[in-house]
Amino acid sequence: MLIVPEELPDGGGAFLIAWQLTGKRVLVVGGGEVSSGRIRNVLIADALVTLIAPADSLHPSTRFFVDHSDRVTYHSRLFAGQDDLEDVDMVLTAIDDVEESRRICSLCRERRIPVNAADIPPLCDFYFGSQVRRGPLQVLISTNGNGPKLANIIKTKIEAALPSNVGRAVENVGVLRSKLREIAPGTGGDVSKRRMQWMSKVCTSWTLDELADMDAAKMDELLSVGWPENRTLARSSHKNDSTKNLCGFLASGRLRSASCGFAIGVCVTLAMSKKEQHGRRSPSEWLEHASKARLA
Amino acid sequence: MLIVPEELPDGGGAFLIAWQLTGKRVLVVGGGEVSSGRIRNVLIADALVTLIAPADSLHPSTRFFVDHSDRVTYHSRLFAGQDDLEDVDMVLTAIDDVEESRRICSLCRERRIPVNAADIPPLCDFYFGSQVRRGPLQVLISTNGNGPKLANIIKTKIEAALPSNVGRAVENVGVLRSKLREIAPGTGGDVSKRRMQWMSKVCTSWTLDELADMDAAKMDELLSVGWPENRTLARSSHKNDSTKNLCGFLASGRLRSASCGFAIGVCVTLAMSKKEQHGRRSPSEWLEHASKARLA
Known part of the structure; x- marks a missing residue:
């Protein structure tokens, strides 16, 4: 089925992407707290960091990265000019000197090096979030x-x-994908499409919990039995759903609400029943009376 | 308070960023369905798009963008070589020819133009999600x-x-920020810090609903009264919370659960009361009896 858009998208946004920094060199200028956050984020992406900042300006967190990461090369000095941009793939400045930030950005722009200058949005090729x-x-x-x-x-x-085990589920799906690519290799064409469709079916017919709990034995079974037969070996989704619903109910505040309701119902009826003993009206008579009163 | 990290972050991730494309030129090579998704995403970011793809290969969605967006310049032909990369800020390829993708990527790399080749991760400077x-x-x-x-x-x-009105809340906070920058201008230093702190206080003391409902009059009041006095004019958060809790309760399935519980409580007690009429035991006697039985 072809879905053709009926209108143009609204503009005003950004282009959100997952930039690849494995083995790339990132220059960080400035050593304060903002800079330490930047270093943390590029280390997550396996970058090689060059940090340029006077030692007396280092925030303790920045100092921690300098002392403990073998991916961080540190120079205790100010930014010196274009030589500092040699072999650099990305630049992040986090210094108070706005004019110096401007100068660094313009050197980067000449060399087409992507750059972000903290607190000066108009100078940035990209923002964080x-x-x-x-x-x-x-x-x-x-x-x-x-x-x-x-x-x-x-x-x-x-x-x-996000479910607490969502990371584990993503991890397992990644392992399953690589294993599948080993037993059914090839780029593009039919095999690639079939792999994608089957993985997609596995992801939708298994719950996130089940994906997170998937062990090596289950993966092997899926690949040796499920893949050739184009099945996902998922547990019956219906049974699964009712168990899930019951668990959800028990875990939710709804059981408590139901219990409170029950207790109030008992108390109200008992109170009415006491009244009956004094006022010669049984609960059922009282209800009858009440409905008559409403009709009147 | 200084928070110093106690360990290095785990690697293996990417560097997630919001790339700025306003007025930038993005070359899209290929006109299929994948390509139409790419065009959509860069139009959201206000890019200028150049599309190169033979007319007979265009997906209807891609054709829609060509026909309806004045930001898309279309050439019905194959990629011709380095001249096509003149003044281009980013390249996205979505073609079946893996070798041609490789060639385009290597031309981009020479020119330091960020590039993504659909389905060939090792060639990409960045991924989507x-x-x-x-x-x-x-x-x-x-x-x-x-x-x-x-x-x-x-x-x-x-x-x-995400609450349905979260976009409106973000929009209003953006407007409030710009208005604040007008009445308290300046980059860096104390004024910038004070602005940031006050905006932060507004965002945390107002609920998302309240931020979404904020109108021009309320903004003006906040800026003319709240800002000078360093107050956020938020409604009492306590009262607010109880109202919210009540609304949440009424809107949730918990009211239904409580009602069911109440009804069951009434029925059970009435049934016991009926039994009493036959078995000469009032509900209170019955409860007494039950508790005696439990004690025995």
Whole structure:
């Protein structure tokens, strides 16, 4: 089925991407707290970091990375000029000197080196946002400069919505994919399409919990039995759903609400029954009376 | 308070960023369905698109963008070589010819033009992921190549967790920020820090609903009264919370659960009361009897 868009998308956004930095050299200029956050994020992406900042300006977190990561090369001095940009793939500045930031950015632009200058949006090739990480799963939340604090609040909501084992599920699906590529190799064409369709079926017919719990034996069974027969060996999704619903109910506040309701129902009826003993009206008579009164 | 990391972050991830494409030229090579998705995403970021693809290979969605967007310049032909890379800021290829993709990527690399080749991860400077957009809010979900389908499933969970008016809240906070910058201008230093702190206080003391409902009058009041006095004019958060809790309770399935519980409580007690009429035991006597039995 072809889905043709009926309208052009609204503009005003950014192009959200997962930049690859494995083995790439990132120059960080400045050693304060902001800079330490930048270093942390590029280390997550396996970059090689060159840090240029006077030693007396280093934030303790930045100092920690200098002391403990063999991926960080440190020079205790100020940015010296174009020689510092030799063999550099990306530049992040986090210094208070706006004019110096401008100069660094313009040198980068001449060399087509992607650059971000902290707190000077117009100079930046790219912005950051709030991030969530769960193993191989990464989520970026960008408000496009409208509110960094709000990005953080939204991040908290997203973190709460992600199952605790979601990282493990992503990891296992990745392992299954590589194993599948080993037994059914080839780029492009039919085999690639069939692999994609089967993986997609596995991901939709297994729950995230089941994917997270998948062990090597289960993977082997899936690959040796499921793949050739184009089946996903998923447990009956129906049974699964009812178990899930029951668990969800027991874990939710709804059981508590039902119990409270029950207790109130008992108390109200007992109270009515006491009244009956005094007022000569049984609960059923009372209900009858009440409905008559309503009809009247 | 200084927070010093106690360990280095785990590597193996990517560097998630919001790339700025306003007025930048993006070359898209190939006109199929994948390509139409790429065009959509760069149009969101206000890019100028050059599309190179033979007319008979265009997917209807790609054709739609060619026909309806004045930001898309279309050439019905194959990629011709380095002249096509003149003044180009980013290249996205989505063609079946792996060798041609390789050649384009290597030309880009020589010119330091960021490039993504669909389905050939090792050639890419950056990857895509699933995306959520709500006005100025954008969320990128990346599984770092472990499972695109899973990214989609996680995207659905995130979409469900975001309040429907979150985009409006982000928009309003952005407007408030610009207005604040007008009445308290200046880059860096104390004023910038004070602005940031106050905006942060507003974002945390107002709920997302309240931020979304903020109108021009409320903004003006906040800026003319709240800002000078360093107050956020938020409604009492306590009262607010109880209202919210009540609303949440009424909207949730918990009211239904409580009602069911109440009804069952009434029925059970009435049934016991009927039994009493026959068996000469009132509900209270019955309860007494039951507790005696338990004690025995």
